[in-house]
Amino acid sequence: MQKAIACFENVTRRFGDLIAVNDANLEIFPGEVTAILGENGAGKSTLMKLLYGVHLPSSGRILINGEPSAITGPADAMINGVGMVFQNFSLLSALTVRDNLLLAWPKTPYWVSENNKGTKEVLANLTRLAPHINPHSKVSNLSVGEQQLVELCKVLNISARIVILDEPTSVLTPAESRRLHGFIRQLADEGVSVVLITHKLADVEACADRIAVMRKGQIVDVSPRGQKSMSEIVTLMMGSDVKREISPPALPKKRVEKLFLNKICATAPGMSLKDISLSIAAGEVVGLAGVAGNGQALLAEVLAGIHPATSGDVALDGISLIRRNQMETLATPLGYIPELPRKNAVVENMTLAKNLNLRALASGKADVNNEVQDLLTRFHVNPPEIDRYASTLSGGNLQKLVSARELGRPRAAILACYPTMGLDISAIQMIYREIFAQAEAGAAVLWISEDLDDLIAGSHRIAIIRDGQLVAVKDNDGKLNRDTLGAMMTGLKPERKVA
């Protein structure tokens, strides 16, 4: 039998009273892909941060190559050949891709120049993994998925023997995910151990060798792939088998226009929106499909009144809701779930209670109301402690917290960007239920996603955005499928314009 490269022995990690990882035993072998599954807050990220040295174990120990691990911080980890790509990443957005890679590369001399001999070496992995990314573009202009790939290159560049990926595919397009899967297999064939934390069973099927399942801090099962059926694994994760089903409410008989986007134009560094027009009726769910980085994020910020529009207007029930310039202020009436909630939607050093009440607090009402506890329970935010700081929530639970704030009360319209990112199966079901309930109650819903299957299953109409323009708006009449949408998203098979 092969010798483990890393081995967790009865490892426990507490945060105050909370036990994030409870008596975990796990072996990681060279040349193998270990998938770690588990519901939100199960302790997956924490377990791997222990290996990477971000946290130290409260008890138990970690062996690397049979020796007790001497890793006490990420710098150590890198020296010891352990690399990790986090759920929320750490690129310097003002620098170019190349400079970010050079900065993280141990062999980089402290002067960094265009003619640096190392540049080619540093960029080799980027060319292999993501040939479409221009090494000279600023990180701030990259889509989230592209940033994730750059992070991965950083790790590959240190020639890690253990590569930890924390939910890498949640921000990737299907094509990017497929490329990543192939790449992970290739790494494993080269003898690297890959640990893949994920909520997507597709990832597991595509590239895992062994599957470890965590539940409430414990590792409840480790087995080779194929030994257990996926529904058995889901049962281990969630305590019961959860099926994914998406059923949007029926469209109301009478069409009442609710949210109206009229020829919106806006510009941001590296992106501009051109004449975006769309009308969404009460009770209607419109999906917005597109490859990430084609203007979705900017459109969302314009609609939410964060980014000013250069021309055009957005009206909700006839009342304009956008900013014309940086000086104007506007509290958005939308239920708005932005992408990357940790960065865009919460104040991390405030409590959960305050984060749920940001609307009231920002408008000058100082007291925190008491339905907060109910909201946390209703949206399965775990742990449901109102005085906890938002920074201590797991990635998925933070996403649920934002949904609780935005979907917890009736809204006239909903703008949801990747609302299920990083969520486990039962949480995804819950979020869809809540969004559709809002539509049923008369809200207009604009739902931005890359998950074409879900969009097709859940929306009444689907709009496609490419290069900052809406290239098509289609009735979801049962004839739409992944391929037709995909073609429109990438523009490979351009639709003939019906003028």
Added chain:
Amino acid sequence: MLVNRDTFLVVSATILAFFLLIIGFFILLGKPPFEMIGMLLTYALGDAYSISQTLAKTTPILLCALAAAVPGRLGLISVGAEGQLYAGAITGTAIVLAAPDLPAALMLPMMLVCAALGGAFYGYIPGILRARLQINETITTLVLNYVTVLWVNALVFGPWKDPASQGWPATITFPSAAILPALPASRIHLGLLIAVAFAIALHFFFTRGASSQKIQILAGNRKVGEMFGLNFGTWVIALMAMGGAIAGIAGIAEVSAIQGRLQPTISIGYGLTGFLVSWLSRHQPLIILPVAFLVGGLVAASDALQLFAKVPAASAIILQGMLFAVALAVPGIIKSMRPGYER
């Protein structure tokens, strides 16, 4: 929670480390260390006169620290207190020169308000540059500091020079109606009372009520604040101006109560000292209060030490520097030495 074991440990270790450094410093200077430390303590707190000196130094340091803390709460780094202090000194003096015969009941409030407005204007400029044009406030406040010092020079060498002073660059001596009242035979003046009142008021402003929450949201995540209708730019301008106003009052207080007229050197780096005090206290007014007093004592005592024990003039600055260095380093070192250190 008020004084838990950790805080106690950190504070005592900091003081201990500071004393060790001072001892080393005096040994290097060839002075008997313990005698020198004894003298420092006496000159800071030994008798009524020393205490009055200490409090006289505490006042501008406290005001300048609050001036840095106000924008600091929003995450801004303003090093402009020095310039704002000079600006307040200029505008406060202007009213005295323009209407020297006003009665005290009118003169004092007008003088203070004018000084506050002058300082506020001097905070407003970097504020609006940051809010509207994204120009870094640290750089602008730093650069503007030099400008006001030169303005004061231009005025006291030029139009505002007292003709009777025979070449000495200074304005006329302030009329008694324009002198901030002080405790008899001391330098403890109304400015101290104002400064302490500001500290307490700011404590409530920053911890209770609607504005405190808005500032905390914007400081924590600007995008989230804007999504719910808060305007970052407006708050930048408001808090920069508010901080400036406080530093402006420090300026006129020095001119009126300590120096009695406007002359080139009003401040011995109070602005920067205040900045450090504020950052050390994490912009918390109730912590700034005692820290400013401590630093005020150190400044006053090292001034006296320089005079009586013949240590080099730079000692005052060196002692301050050591205090700040220790206060910043020790808590971090202790934290990282603790087992199971929060990571």
